[in-house]
Amino acid sequence: MPWVKVRSRLSEIQSKSAFIKYPGSATVAPRLSERVSWSSQNSLWKIRMTASLQKPLLIRLLEFLLRPTYPPLSSQTNRQILIEIVQLFGFSLVARFLFIIPTAILSSFVGIDNQIPSILGQKSIAWALLLIVFLAPLMEELIFRLFLRPSPLNLVAPLCPILFLNIRLALSLTEPLLAKLRPIIPGWLLLISLFMICCLLCASIYPLVKKRFDHSKAEQFYVKNISYIFYLSSIIFGLLHIFNFDNFEKNIYFSLLIAIPYILGGFIFGYVRIVYGFRWAYFLHSFNNAYAFFPFAFMSLVLGNSNPDSFSKSPFTFQQVFVILLMMVYFFWSLSWAVSTSWRLLQQARHCQG
Numbered sequence: 001m002p003w004v005k006v007r008s009r010l011s012e013i014q015s016k017s018a019f020i021k022y023p024g025s026a027t028v029a030p031r032l033s034e035r036v037s038w039s040s041q042n043s044l045w046k047i048r049m050t051a052s053l054q055k056p057l058l059i060r061l062l063e064f065l066l067r068p069t070y071p072p073l074s075s076q077t078n079r080q081i082l083i084e085i086v087q088l089f090g091f092s093l094v095a096r097f098l099f100i101i102p103t104a105i106l107s108s109f110v111g112i113d114n115q116i117p118s119i120l121g122q123k124s125i126a127w128a129l130l131l132i133v134f135l136a137p138l139m140e141e142l143i144f145r146l147f148l149r150p151s152p153l154n155l156v157a158p159l160c161p162i163l164f165l166n167i168r169l170a171l172s173l174t175e176p177l178l179a180k181l182r183p184i185i186p187g188w189l190l191l192i193s194l195f196m197i198c199c200l201l202c203a204s205i206y207p208l209v210k211k212r213f214d215h216s217k218a219e220q221f222y223v224k225n226i227s228y229i230f231y232l233s234s235i236i237f238g239l240l241h242i243f244n245f246d247n248f249e250k251n252i253y254f255s256l257l258i259a260i261p262y263i264l265g266g267f268i269f270g271y272v273r274i275v276y277g278f279r280w281a282y283f284l285h286s287f288n289n290a291y292a293f294f295p296f297a298f299m300s301l302v303l304g305n306s307n308p309d310s311f312s313k314s315p316f317t318f319q320q321v322f323v324i325l326l327m328m329v330y331f332f333w334s335l336s337w338a339v340s341t342s343w344r345l346l347q348q349a350r351h352c353q354g
Helices: 002-017 038-054 057-066 078-110 116-121 125-144 152-156 159-173 175-181 187-212 215-244 252-258 260-275 278-303 308-312 318-353
Strands: none
Touching (some): 057 078, 057 318, 078 252, 078 260, 078 278, 078 318, 125 159, 125 215, 125 260, 125 278, 159 187, 215 252, 278 318
């Protein structure tokens, strides 16, 4: 295999360069000579990156998830990255559906229901699209994934949505105050004003963080602790999605099972953020939400109601039958594509190992 030849070349360069530390390495072997040139170090780093990229995507993903590392950003072209992002979406779709289907069936017996459809039914399609597909992924990626690569901006920017959400929560607990403000300030203007205030507060903190930020120490800390940082951010991301469900406190242990698909999604988003960059993690998150949002948007446009409970009434109308058939085609086709994509990834991994 081509990547095997690259690895042999890597071993040869390692022996000549006395095991120099390369960017993203978790361990540093002792140098036998201080006279090794920077060109040798750069050659070693490039060979290591080439060897990694020659591995199949699934092997790279599983190796990272089992032992997270802190590598340099991928040097692939945007087209190559986009292809791999789509493949990762298909693989994650299959992995999550293995948990989503049984937990969705069991949740109906336990009495834990997803409240997102009912919330979407109270809003216009345009506002729901903006919230679910663009704003929510952006806020979540800023909070849970941006800081996975340290810089002054990456450490300060997540504070803005965190501060905004906490103020919004505090205001929601003071309903009398909101009732007084609504006739004076429209709700959308109040939210934008709060967000701008949070941005100004974070902007005032940024110069202090930038002045005290030591990039080399931050890199060393992340290289040493990236496993804890990665796992913790993904698990917290998944657990917070429990609040999307009504009555989750009735059975907290079952609620933890509901969080598993979201934790798996957090692992995939975190991998994409560290390996490919923040914009690709945001793109994958938005694409994932758009996939889940389309059925509710279509139901709302055709039936005027995005709540699945409306199908419990009989007899079915022609529009309801049409929506059911179209949704069956939509999910069958998407799952078929996801399964075939996952199968190809598995075949590539098996061929490589063989």
